[in-house]
Structure formats: C-alpha cells, structure tokens
Amino acid sequence: MVNDAGQLYTMEGVAAGIIMLLTAYIVVSTTSVYTTGDTHIPDMQLEQLGSDVLAMMDTPDTAGGESSLLGLVNGNKGPEFKDAFLNYCNATTSGAIDNLHMSANVTYRDASSNVINEHSFVTPDETWTGRESAVRVTRWVQLDSQPWPPGPVRPYGTRAQAVLVEVLLWRA
Amino acid sequence: MACMNEDGQWIVLMGLLVAVGMFFLALIINQSVLVGQTTAEGVLEFPKNDIRDLRSAIFDYVDTELPDGVKEDIIAISLERKNAVVNFTVNQKMDVSGRWLHPVTIHYNNGVTVYNETVYY
Amino acid sequence: MLSLDFLAGFTIFMLALIMVVSMVPGLLAGLQSSGIDYDAVAYRTGVILVEDPGWPVYPSWELYGKAQKDEIQRMGLAVSKDTPNVLLSTKVERFFENTSKEDQDPFFTPEDYRSKVIFGDIPYSYNFSLNISHSDGTYGLKQAGDPLPPGYGYIRRVVKIKEPSVAEIDGSSRPEYIISNPSAPEWQTSTARNFTVRLNFSQLLDPSVSPAYRIDPRTEPVNVTITNFEAYLNITEPSMDATLHNVTFLKMDPTRPNPRFTRIPFSYDTIDPNLYTLHVNGTSDLHSLQPDVPVKSSISLVLKPAATSLFTLDQNSILDIRFNFDHDPPQTNITGTHLYDYVNVTRTDLKTAVLEVAIW
Numbered sequence: 001m002v003n004d005a006g007q008l009y010t011m012e013g014v015a016a017g018i019i020m021l022l023t024a025y026i027v028v029s030t031t032s033v034y035t036t037g038d039t040h041i042p043d044m045q046l047e048q049l050g051s052d053v054l055a056m057m058d059t060p061d062t063a064g065g066e067s068s069l070l071g072l073v074n075g076n077k078g079p080e081f082k083d084a085f086l087n088y089c090n091a092t093t094s095g096a097i098d099n100l101h102m103s104a105n106v107t108y109r110d111a112s113s114n115v116i117n118e119h120s121f122v123t124p125d126e127t128w129t130g131r132e133s134a135v136r137v138t139r140w141v142q143l144d145s146q147p148w149p150p151g152p153v154r155p156y157g158t159r160a161q162a163v164l165v166e167v168l169l170w171r172a
Numbered sequence: 173m174a175c176m177n178e179d180g181q182w183i184v185l186m187g188l189l190v191a192v193g194m195f196f197l198a199l200i201i202n203q204s205v206l207v208g209q210t211t212a213e214g215v216l217e218f219p220k221n222d223i224r225d226l227r228s229a230i231f232d233y234v235d236t237e238l239p240d241g242v243k244e245d246i247i248a249i250s251l252e253r254k255n256a257v258v259n260f261t262v263n264q265k266m267d268v269s270g271r272w273l274h275p276v277t278i279h280y281n282n283g284v285t286v287y288n289e290t291v292y293y
Numbered sequence: 294m295l296s297l298d299f300l301a302g303f304t305i306f307m308l309a310l311i312m313v314v315s316m317v318p319g320l321l322a323g324l325q326s327s328g329i330d331y332d333a334v335a336y337r338t339g340v341i342l343v344e345d346p347g348w349p350v351y352p353s354w355e356l357y358g359k360a361q362k363d364e365i366q367r368m369g370l371a372v373s374k375d376t377p378n379v380l381l382s383t384k385v386e387r388f389f390e391n392t393s394k395e396d397q398d399p400f401f402t403p404e405d406y407r408s409k410v411i412f413g414d415i416p417y418s419y420n421f422s423l424n425i426s427h428s429d430g431t432y433g434l435k436q437a438g439d440p441l442p443p444g445y446g447y448i449r450r451v452v453k454i455k456e457p458s459v460a461e462i463d464g465s466s467r468p469e470y471i472i473s474n475p476s477a478p479e480w481q482t483s484t485a486r487n488f489t490v491r492l493n494f495s496q497l498l499d500p501s502v503s504p505a506y507r508i509d510p511r512t513e514p515v516n517v518t519i520t521n522f523e524a525y526l527n528i529t530e531p532s533m534d535a536t537l538h539n540v541t542f543l544k545m546d547p548t549r550p551n552p553r554f555t556r557i558p559f560s561y562d563t564i565d566p567n568l569y570t571l572h573v574n575g576t577s578d579l580h581s582l583q584p585d586v587p588v589k590s591s592i593s594l595v596l597k598p599a600a601t602s603l604f605t606l607d608q609n610s611i612l613d614i615r616f617n618f619d620h621d622p623p624q625t626n627i628t629g630t631h632l633y634d635y636v637n638v639t640r641t642d643l644k645t646a647v648l649e650v651a652i653w
Contacts, residue, residue: 006298009183013302016187017309023191024313027198040212041332045448048336051221052451055378058228059453061642063506063635088451093422093434093649107253109245116252137221138254140229140246142236160239162229164249183306190313197317211333224377271500 042171043135046100050137050169053088058139073106073121073141073165076154082122085167099172101127107164108156119155121165127172134170141165222254223280223287230260231293234274238262256282268292331417331446335652338411339448342421343648344377345369347384352602353512355387359400368401368409372455373504379643382456383513383598385423389435399437406437417652420445425454425646438651445653453643455505457513460490460638462631464524470629471525486535486618489630490517494610495547496634508638510612515596515633517614522590525627534587535618535625537573540594541582543613544606554613557604568600592616 057069072081081104090098103124109116145160146153156163226246233242243260250258259279265272273292280287347354347369354365368388370380390400401409403419411417420438427433462470470488472480492515497508519525526535539561543554561582571580572593580586594614606612618625631637 003296004298006296006300006302009296009299009302010305011302012181012183013304013306013309016184016306019184019187020190020194020309020313023194024316027194028316040216044212044215044336045332047216047221048339049449049451052378055221055225056451056453056645059379059505059643061453063502063640088645091424091426091451091647092449093424093436093647095424095432107249109241109248111241111244114248116249138225140225140232142229142232142242144236145239159241160236162233162242162245162249164253166253183302187306187309190310194313194317211330215333215336 043133046135046169046171047137049089050135050167051139053085054137054139054165054167056088057084058141069139069165070141070143073163074143074154076121076152078104078122089169100169101125101172102167102169103128104165104167106156107166108161110157111159111161122167124168128170132170132172134168136166136168138164138166217284219256219280219282219285222256222282226250226258226280227278227289227291230262230276230278234262234276234293254282256280331652332448333446334411334413334417335446335448335650338419338652339450339648339650341367341410342370342388342650343380343450343452344371344374346371346373346381353384353598355381355384356512356599356602358599362401362405365405365409376503376505378450378452379505380452380454380646381512382454385435385454389421389423389437392437393435401437403438411652418442419653420649420651422649422651423646425644427644428642441651442653445651447652448650450648450650452646452648453505454646455643456641457516458508458638458640459516459518460631460633462517462519464519464521467631468524470627470631472626472628475527475623475626480623484619484621484623486623486625486627488519488616488618488627490614490616490633491630492612492614492633494606494608494612498608502635505643506640508633508635508640510596510598510601511606512598514598515601515614517592517594517596517633519592519616520590522588522592525625527622527624527626533624534589535627536620537584537586537588537592538617538619539583539585540571541615541617542604543615544604545611545613546607546609547611548609554611559600559603568597568603570595570597588618 054069057072058067060067068084069081071077072084082102085102085104086100089100089102092098101124102122104122106119106121107116108119141163143154143156143161143163146158148158229246233239233246236242246260247258250256257280261277263275263277265274276291276293278287278289278291345367347365348367349364354368357365368384370384370388371377372379372381387400391397392399406419406421407413407416411419418439420441421436423435425433425435472486474480492510494510497510499507522535526533541561542557542559544557545552545554559582564579564581566579569582570593571582571584572578573580573584573586573591574589575591575593596614601612604612613630616627618627
C-alpha cells in the first residue's frame with residue numbers, strides 16, 4: 001500500500017512551500033518604512049514659511065515706505081535681522097513659540113573682478129551641527145548707491161546693486 | 173522511479189501563483205506610500221517663490237531708473253547661487269491704454285522649469 | 294482512492310500556504326489611504342486662502358449675502374492676485390463671521406468651507422486659525438472649525454492684513470471748512486449748511502498704486518469721522534448744538550457729455566448696520582441717514598461696501614457724501630468739500646498675522 005510513488009508530491013509540496021515562504025520573507029523585509037522626513041513634507045512646510053517671512057519682511061507697512069529687510073541689509077544689521085526673522089517664524093496662533101533656528105548670508109557681486117562673494121550676515125547658533133535637514137530660502141534686495149560721505153561702509157560696496165539674501169532655516 | 177511523474181507539478185504551480193500574487197500586492201503598497209512624498213517633492217521642485225521674487229526684483233530695477241550693473245548682478249548671482257539662467261530686457265516706454273509703461277521681457281530657466289513673460293510695467 | 298504520499302505532500306503545501314496568508318495582513322497594517330495626503334491638502338488650502346483673491350472678483354465674493362452665498366465658487370482672502378500674502382480685512386471678517394460666537398450660527402456652514410476652500414471628495418475635518426498682532430501689542434485670534442486631534446496635516450503661513458482707511462476731519466486743525474464771512478449776502482439766502490466728502494474713483498483706483506495700499510471703496514468701508522465739532526458751531530448764537538438734518542449720497546459720471554450730480558436712491562430712513570453705521574457724539578446709538586439729532590462733538594459715518602455696491606458706480610464715478618445741517622437760524626458754519634484721496638486720508642499700516650490650516 002505504501003510505495004514511493006507519492007514522494008514526488010511531497011517534494012513538490014515542499015518546493016512550493018519553500019517558494020512561498022521565501023517570497024513572503026523577501027517581500028515583507030523589503031517594504032520600506034518611510035519616516036516623515038523621507039517624504040519631504042516638513043521641508044516643504046519650512047520652505048514655504050521661510051519664503052513667506054522673507055516676503056513679508058520685504059513688504060513695507062506703509063505705502064512708499066522702506067521695507068524692514070532693505071533697512072537691515074543696507075545697515076548690515078545681522079542680530080536685528082535674526083531677531084526679526086525668528087519672531088515671524090516662531091509665532092503660532094496658539095501662542096506657543098516654535099523651535100526654528102536660522103543662519104543667513106548675503107551674496108553680492110564684485111563688479112571690478114566679476115566675482116561672486118558671500119558675506120556672512122548671521123552666523124549659525126549652537127544648535128547647528130551640520131546634520132540637520134535645513135531649508136534654504138532666498139530673496140533679492142535692491143540696494144541704492146551709498147551717499148558720499150558714507151557712514152560705515154557696507155561690505156558689498158557703495159554702488160547701486162542687487163544682492164541675494166540667503167537664509168538657512170532648520171528645526172532644532 | 174520508472175518515469176517522471178509530473179502530476180505534482182500543479183502544487184508547485186499553485187505555490188508560484190501565490191508568490192506572484194504577493195509580489196504584485198507588495199508593489200502596490202510600495203507605490204502608495206509615495207503619494208504624499210511626490211506631492212511634497214512637486215511643490216518643492218516648482219520655483220514659485222523664485223519666479224515671483226525675480227519679477228519683483230526686476231520691477232524694482234525698473235522703478236529705480238535702470239542703474240548700471242544691477243542687471244549683470246541678477247544674471248550672475250542667479251546662475252551661481254540659484255542654478256538658474258535668467259535674462260531680461262527693458263524697452264522704451266510705450267502707450268498702453270493711456271499709461272506710459274515699459275515692456276519688460278523676462279526669461280527664467282532652472283533646468284526643470286522654463287518661464288517666459290512679457291509684461292508692461 | 295488518494296495515496297498517502299499525496300496527502301502528505303498536499304498537507305505540507307496547505308500548511309505553508311496558511312502561514313503565508315496569515316503574514317499578508319502585516320503588509321497592509323499601518324496603511325490608510327485617506328491619511329496620506331493631509332499635509333498636501335493643508336498646503337493647497339493654505340495657498341487658496343493666502344495667495345488667491347477668490348472667485349467671483351467683481352462683485353467680490355465677500356459682498357454676497359446669505360441668499361446668494363451659493364454663487365461663491367472659491368473663497369480666497371488675498372487683496373488681489375498680484376499681492377500674495379496680503380489679506381483684505383473685509384474678506385477675513387466675512388470668512389470668520391460668527392465662528393467664535395456661541396449663540397449665533399456661523400455665516401458659512403462646514404459644507405461651504407469644504408466645497409469652497411478645501412475641495413476634494415473626502416469630507417475632511419478642518420481648523421483655520423488666524424492670529425493678528427495689533428499695533429498696541431495685543432493679539433486678535435479668529436478660528437473656524439473643530440478642535441485639533443492628535444494627528445493632522447498642517448501648514449503655517451505668515452501674512453499681512455490691509456485695514457480700511459479713515460478720513461479724519463478734526464475741527465481744530467481744519468479751519469478751511471469754516472465759513473470765513475457768515476454775514477456775507479450769499480449765506481443769507483438759505484439756512485442750509487452742507488459739508489461734502491468727495492470720493493473720486495478714478496483718482497482712488499489709480500493703477501500705479503499697488504493694490505496692497507490702494508483705497509478701494511467698492512471693497513472696503515469708507516469711514517468719515519468729524520471730531521472737535523465745536524469749532525464748526527456758530528458761536529454767535531447762544532451755545533446751541535447743530536442739528537444734523539440728513540446725509541445724502543450723490544454721484545456724477547464725468548465721462549458723460551453733461552456731467553452733473555444726481556441724488557442716489559437709497560433707503561435713507563432705515564437703520565441697517567450691514568449697509569452703514571452713523572454714530573453721533575461718540576455714543577453707541579445707531580442713527581438713520583435722516584437723523585435730525587443735535588451734534589455737539591463728533592460725527593462718525595462708516596459706509597460699508599455692501600451699500601457702495603448698490604450705488605452702481607464704475608471706476609470713473611465721483612461719489613459725494615453730503616452732510617446737511619439745516620436750521621433757522623443756522624447753527625453751524627461748516628462748509629466745503631473734503632477730498633477722500635491719498636493725501637487727506639489716514640491709512641493704517643499693514644498688520645502682521647499668522648494663519649494656520651489643519652486638515653484631518
């Protein structure tokens with residue numbers, strides 16, 4: 001009654017079982033777990049917020065007035081720029097203060113040598129380790145020629161020029 | 173065995189079918205997680221604020237009576253820091269329904285998005 | 294008759310199949326198809342609110358009453374499409390109308406918010422919060438929607454809000470509106486004393502002024518405040534208050550061949566706070582536009598854009614608001630026309646605000 005004619009069925013069954021188990025294991029172990037950082041959604045939120053803040057700082061409150069961003073860049077006032085920027089960024093509707101940090105550079109062109117230079121406007125604070133996922137937002141600022149005699153010479157030169165303010169924004 | 177008994181092959185076939193089905197299901201699940209990601213990446217990739225900012229910088233340039241060097245500033249810094257090729261021309265004022273406005277032509281290309289505009293300002 | 298070996302093979306196969314099938318639900322765990330795009334929907338809603346003026350634009354959607362609310366296609370708070378991130382105060386007030394009051398229904402139902410701001414097939418829950426920082430350091434919070442759950446999609450936008458302008462006529466600093474020679478013969482023929490505030494629309498709607506700073510009486514309230522009215526009283530009469538007889542609206546279209554001022558038909562005798570408010574002497578009582586009340590110190594008239602839209606004005610019209618004081622003998626020496634333009638009017642600064650949108 002018992003013969004080895006059915007050994008084939010057993011072997012086939014074992015082979016089929018091994019195939020299924022192997023596939024299941026490979027499939028389950030390769031399904032990636034996406035953290036929220038991988039989806040770039042926090043980057044999108046930060047970038048929109050940073051662009052908004054720079055745009056609002058560049059909008060004069062009164063018609064024909066000077067925007068606060070222009071005044072700060074013209075006068076090379078790094079600490080005041082940092083305070084004003086972070087005030088805008090960290091304000092929420094519930095009154096809680098968010099935990100965003102920033103550093104800023106001003107990029108300008110040296111007309112005589114046609115070289116692009118960077119002036120460090122706001123240095124990063126102690127929360128900057130270099131490994132945060134930081135977002136860069138920029139804004140153009142048109143500077144008028146500095147009158148003669150000039151006050152403290154601004155680092156970009158005295159001619160009328162367009163400079164680019166770059167802000168790095170990260171969540172600590 | 174005397175001959176190859178192929179009756180059991182249907183068991184392996186079923187096993188293979190189930191494996192293929194699992195593979196297909198996992199593929200669908202893998203793609204679905206990307207829905208939120210590609211939306212955010214699409215938003216980040218489109219230079220909405222860059223183009224708006226560039227237009228406002230060019231309008232400021234027109235407002236301040238076209239000072240020298242500003243156009244070269246914008247083109248050079250855009251290429252170097254924003255990775256975008258920018259070009260713009262401001263022509264003589266012309267009469268547009270009763271107002272005297274400059275025709276301004278703007279070209280922006282950051283490798284992914286190309287933007288061309290002719291506007292009267 | 295099944296052989297034993299076949300059964301053994303088949304059993305091993307079935308056992309393996311059952312193990313695999315029981316592992317499949319683990320693949321699908323943690324997957325919610327509707328939860329993936331909360332952040333994307335919140336971002337899109339934020340863009341519609343902050344960068345879009347809404348549709349329809351002329352007449353603007355915030356002027357629609359409850360009866361025509363269905364004709365609104367999209368609610369956006371921006372002043373215009375050229376001024377993103379600058380919001381108009383009348384749109385903000387309409388959007389958040391009655392959302393914080395316990396005893397009144399909000400102007401827009403949750404279904405309105407879903408179909409006119411959020412869009413999409415899934416009925417999302419929402420929470421909109423706007424925190425405005427006033428110039429004196431206080432904050433005003435406006436909210437619409439449900440309280441926040443533990444997890445939600447979120448976007449935060451920084452905006453500035455444009456408030457309406459005020460024409461302030463201070464009696465002590467505006468002597469040009471006093472009749473210099475009250476006993477001259479031209480002032481003896483009539484006892485009517487008129488003071489006019491003139492809005493020249495072609496001057497106000499100047500396209501060279503950015504919409505963020507433009508005065509637009511079609512979308513913003515017109516506020517005329519006369520203070521220190523004692524300077525305009527007729528001091529030769531023993532201390533008498535002037536009686537404000539009526540306030541009339543006149544319009545003129547200068548592009549017509551024979552332009553002249555015509556009186557605008559309006560329900561001058563009904564008090565309707567949705568169309569205008571008239572306060573006299575600083576009290577909180579509302580008056581109609583035919584008040585016949587004695588004025589001692591101040592008059593404050595706010596003409597809402599809902600009323601201005603009834604006047605059928607176009608961008609070339611001239612609108613006159615005439616304050617008529619009539620009494621025998623005349624009790625006031627006020628006269629003249631005050632131009633409501635960019636020189637004479639006090640414009641408030643743009644106010645910074647934070648808007649947060651949560652979707653779940």
